[in-house]
Amino acid sequence: MARKELGESFRDRQTLLYTFVLPLCMYPAMFWVMVQGVLVVQGQKQARDVTVGVVAAAETAEAARAQLAVDEEGKGRIEIVALPPDTSQQAEVIADMIEAEEADALLFLPEGRSDAAPAALFFDSTSSQSETARGRVIAALERWTEELRHEAADARDIDPEALEPILVQTRKINPRKDEGALMLSLLLPMLLVVMCVLGAFFPAVDLTAGEKERQTAETTLLLPIPRLGMHLGKIFAVCATSMIATTLNLLALGLSAGHLLGQLAGLGDGAPKVELPIGALISIAPLAALFAFFVSAVLTGVASLAASFKEGQALLGPVQMLFMLPAMATNLPGMELTATTALIPVVNVSLAFRGLLVGSASAGPLVTCVLSLTATAVLAIWFSVRLLSSEEVSLSSETIPLARLFRILRSR
């Protein structure tokens, strides 16, 4: 029964498209668009011309022009506008100047050494152009500062580093791979839940409401197999589809994320290296299978209330959110798998996935999570079988409102 239902599901274009093809194409496409977007935005920022107003004495202003307005390959120009030394440092005045496009940022340079008065750079953080100007000026000032330091050191015939009493160099001790693992531990648990639900969505509708629409429900009820086996066969088929879809999705995600995020590595400090933690994923497989069973039973049961494929989709829309929202909530700060959270359906699985991925899950809450999930899966199977066994549900030509759900579950 399950094999036949699974085979039939794989022949349904809609199930194939939405459960397998679309997610498989979606991740590479999503990451490609994301990476290309970042690259384009970065490139555009670099190529942009900016105007910087320099407020300083004439000699200093000229020196600033020489240092800042240097043509660099692949980068836009920094145009320097010399402003009178008495230009106000009031934020409102400067904001008006930036708004009037007189300058994208204003640099106030003191006379002589910087310990007399600090240099001040004014910019508008809400303006992309002004932000770009700030970045370009800071980078140029760092180069200028370095040059001045070397000149001063040379004049005194000392090491330039001696002119910097505390030289700070920050170095990451973790490999980029660990950053990727951290990112995955935040993303993967939620994605696993979402993939599981989306993988079960279409087959659940197809094998219940779709069957009524195709007028084959009566044929199935006449099969010489026990009704319990019949209904479990449907749930098994939905669960199998969900697990296959989740596995394919993970592969697509791992391959596309790893490859495309690698392209970002050349920008800034480099993007995190994303690799699917295969060992950890294998360790969460039994839990994922149990969760897929739970999801499949719930979705199959609810979809059986619908009389047509379209109505089935409409019924399952809010139900899938009941799975996705708690999974998203597990990304809130401080959420961990504890004795309490291990009892909350969906939240427990999502947190357990994360704990297993980063290796922080402790045995007690994990056992509680497995027991809780098993109990909810059994309850969901009972719920689903109860509905599928109901004559009112299995042969109804109309979608049964949720208000009648409890009466059906209570009826003999």
Added chain:
Amino acid sequence: MTDSTSDSAIRAEGLAKTFHDPQRGVVEAVKGVDLDCRKGEIFGLLGPNGAGKTTTLRMLSTILAPTSGRALIDGIDVAEDPLEVRRRLGFLSGSTGLYPRLTGRETLRYFGRLHGLEGEDLEAAIARAFDAFDLHSFGDGRCEALSTGQKQRVSIARAVLHDPPVLILDEPTTGLDIMASSDMIQFIDSRREAGTCVLFSTHILSEAERLCDRIGIVYDGRMLAGGSLDELRAITGKEWLEEIFRELVQRADTGEGAA
């Protein structure tokens, strides 16, 4: 409870079905139907739409559980051993109920396997069905792509693949064109010689008149009368089935008893 010694292939006693309808409240779809169909007999349930024919057939074929009463198929109680009843039953409806994404051959293989046929026996049964119902030209195509007549032939082949002693057909010619309808009538007729008990529902008088050994007139959830055409003539004093039907319905509406 089983009773396999009698000549009765289908027997129903006081079979009733009550539904709860949210709009209409409690609906008595079938109000105590008695029925006795013998082996090798073709029995027609004749009645207008909504008379309770389909509900009766669904109870006999274990799709619905009776609210009260009892039914035996080939001596097996439908409530006590529905699985065994389904093994001894072939069921067919006008909508065919074929799985659209399976081919005709896959459909027969699936049903044959569930009915306990395996290996060479299964393939031999499928080959016989392909020959008997001339499925060769379209039997390996998906059912969704078949014409109504072709679907009906696959559906018949599916219903008799396991050679059931009882066939229940729910308005089997509804929606069929003339040729497909004629094929179906021939098929029903042929089962008589095979010793199969055929119970079918229809609202087409000529079909019932031509095919049935006995006819049951169903109206408003009740069996108004049952018997051979001659027996029905004797009960009503009318010659033609249409007149017989009208007479019995009129008596039921005015509260006069029927035989």
